[in-house]
Amino acid sequence: MSEPQPTTKRNYLRVLLALVKPRIIELLLVTALPVLILSAKGWPDWQSVIAVVVFGTIAAAGANAWNSIIERETDALMTRTQNRPLVTGEISVKSSIVVAALLTFTSISGMFFIANAAAAMLTAAAIGFYVLGYTLLLKPRTNQNIVWGGIAGCFPVVIAESIVLGEVTVNGWLLFSLVFFWTPAHYWPLASHFKEDYARAAIPMLPVEKSNQVVAAWTLAYTVLTVINSLVIYFVIGLGAIFLIVAILAGIAFLLLSLRYLVKAKQDENASSMEVFHFSITYLAIIFIALAVDVLV
Known part of the structure; x- marks a missing residue:
């Protein structure tokens, strides 16, 4: 991997976006927002929408940032991922950890205060399972990694329901x-x-x-x-x-x-x-x- 290189303010947002993989987040919102409507039996209140759109996005971004940190060495070996910012040195590991930690804390606490404890706990479980269960344990060890690791991607729908109903x-x-x-x-x-x-x-x-x-x-x-x-x-x-x-x-x-x-x-x-x-x-x-x-x- 490359040594960390100076990053201008102009490019820093691009680097952060690459770190958190926003394309993955888009699909999570597509599944979560309709579940808000289903659970509310109509248009949900603005707090529920903020919880999903803002703090759901932040949660997914945090999980993706942790994934980028953990997989930086394997990313360097793959053509598809070799231009990610931790591989190219556009952002340091230390800075990435700070970003990931802040995103994780903000998402869980935001869910707790804007929505409820159930949504906050499920958000924490989703991030934890994706980072620890999938990225660290399953992905490098079994060819069924995506089956069980994919559970992390299922959480947005139950988080969305819990935001409205307080339960799943x-x-x-x-x-x-x-x-x-x-x-x-x-x-x-x-x-x-x-x-x-x-x-x-x-x-x-x-x-x-x-x-x-x-x-x-x-x-x-x-x-x-x-x-x-x-x-x-x-x-x-x-x-x-x-x-x-x-x-x-x-x-x-x-x-x-x-x-x-x-x-x-x-x-x-x-x-x-x-x-x-x-x-x-x-x-x-x-x-x-x-x-x-x-x-x-």
């Missing part, structure tokens, strides 16, 4: 499980595309240790579970026709793309998986937007 209900856990099943179907295609990077960094992602066909088969399996879960949500929560139609159409598209990936992987070990990855993001956004619209209309 069956509805929250069903939405939690939707994101849980979706995560491997979303991330394994990306990991397959960058498997040489992961192999170079000695990270045992499933595509590093198994064939592309096996990865595609598991991707399809988790896609099936995701689509089934979306239909269970419709029946248990008691949503309307808007959600059902979107869930069916988006689910069919997701299944067909995952199936096509499997067919191509059987014929070509290097078959591309990126169309599944890209559509999986669209799928999750559509499902949660449909959830919000269904409640509001």
